[in-house]
Amino acid sequence: MRYGIDIGHNCPPDTGARGLKFEDNLTVDVGNRVITKLKALGNEVIECKPSKADTVRDSLSRRVNRAKSADVDVYVSLHFNAFNGQANGTEIFAISENSRKIAKTVLDEIVKLGFFNRGVKRGSHLFVLRNADMTAILVECCFCDSRKDMDLFDSEKMANAIVKGLTGKLPTEEVKPLPDEEDNVDMSTLRLQTALNRLKMADKNGKPLQEDGKLDPETIFATERFQKIMGLQVTSVAGNTTWNAINMILAKRVIRPNHAGGPIVRYIQHRMGAEVDGVYGPQTEVAVRRFQRQNGLLVDGIIGSRSWQILIG
Ligand SMILES: [Zn+2]
Numbered sequence: 001m002r003y004g005i006d007i008g009h010n011c012p013p014d015t016g017a018r019g020l021k022f023e024d025n026l027t028v029d030v031g032n033r034v035i036t037k038l039k040a041l042g043n044e045v046i047e048c049k050p051s052k053a054d055t056v057r058d059s060l061s062r063r064v065n066r067a068k069s070a071d072v073d074v075y076v077s078l079h080f081n082a083f084n085g086q087a088n089g090t091e092i093f094a095i096s097e098n099s100r101k102i103a104k105t106v107l108d109e110i111v112k113l114g115f116f117n118r119g120v121k122r123g124s125h126l127f128v129l130r131n132a133d134m135t136a137i138l139v140e141c142c143f144c145d146s147r148k149d150m151d152l153f154d155s156e157k158m159a160n161a162i163v164k165g166l167t168g169k170l171p172t173e174e175v176k177p178l179p180d181e182e183d184n185v186d187m188s189t190l191r192l193q194t195a196l197n198r199l200k201m202a203d204k205n206g207k208p209l210q211e212d213g214k215l216d217p218e219t220i221f222a223t224e225r226f227q228k229i230m231g232l233q234v235t236s237v238a239g240n241t242t243w244n245a246i247n248m249i250l251a252k253r254v255i256r257p258n259h260a261g262g263p264i265v266r267y268i269q270h271r272m273g274a275e276v277d278g279v280y281g282p283q284t285e286v287a288v289r290r291f292q293r294q295n296g297l298l299v300d301g302i303i304g305s306r307s308w309q310i311l312i313g
Helices: 023-040 056-069 097-111 147-152 155-167 179-183 187-198 217-230 240-250 263-272 282-294 305-312
Strands: 002-007 044-047 074-081 090-094 117-122 135-143
Touching: 002 023, 002 056, 023 044, 023 074, 023 155, 023 187, 044 056, 056 074, 074 155, 090 097, 097 117, 097 135, 097 155, 135 147, 135 155, 187 217, 187 240, 217 240, 217 263, 240 263, 263 282, 282 305
Parallel strands: 002 044, 002 074, 074 135, 090 117
Antiparallel strands: 090 135
16 A cells, blocks of 8 residues: 655644644654554555645645655545643544545544544545545544643554554554654754744854754854844743744745734844834835845835745745
8 A cells, every 4th residue: 555644744834733742743753653664564655744835835735746646545644633721632534435434443543542532523624635636534643732632642652553543454563763863853943943044043153053953052042033033032942922933934925015014024124134123114115125126136125925035945
């Protein structure tokens, strides 16, 4: 069988929920194990997570297109839920009859681990399922903001349950985390470093950050610098508000004069050398037009895709 395994999010601006644990870390952990185990059982696996995307929609369509072009038999998108800290359990989304059948067998296996059975649900509102033309499921493994679920959660067991549900076989292969993953590579720090580099938030010496997952003084410096520019509380830790600001900028929305754009306009002002106040007024427009002239762009004061391309790639 050929499986398309889609490790949810992990592609800013497509980032996941933040609860007691970060959805992105959980999907990577479970997803990599699922991939290894499926291969060990003799299956072919196509990894569907893109390395880069301009928007969330772009990230999602790249995932499903990857599965389509590789002609996978079954597409599996891996996610973790978050709601109010109280909700807990597992649910799996599917549309077609075949997909619902597989969803049920996977769900049954996960529920055996002790998670509350929230059922197989209709996923016609979900982009990846709506656009998949093969058997496709989206697994909400459990809730990353539920103490109950996070206490129960074990990535190795979760991966085994998913693989058993998909293949009917219990994986024999135990996956040991790579030594450096176990030791000190914090995926959320790595993501932060990658994002800050894209935003050209350099270290003290104007150099890009080392993308090594280590929360070193340079990374903290760049984080604080970003928070200052954004007018956020300077905490040296990238929490929700910092990530929201990062994601808003990476989404590369079109920005026009007279826009009160908050973080996005602040970022543009910083990059253009204009006064940073979050409001796109006449001074900012002068700076934007200068930037466009210098870069051989249409001088219209509108930050569109070409300007964004130059700013953050
Ligand atoms: Zn998700």
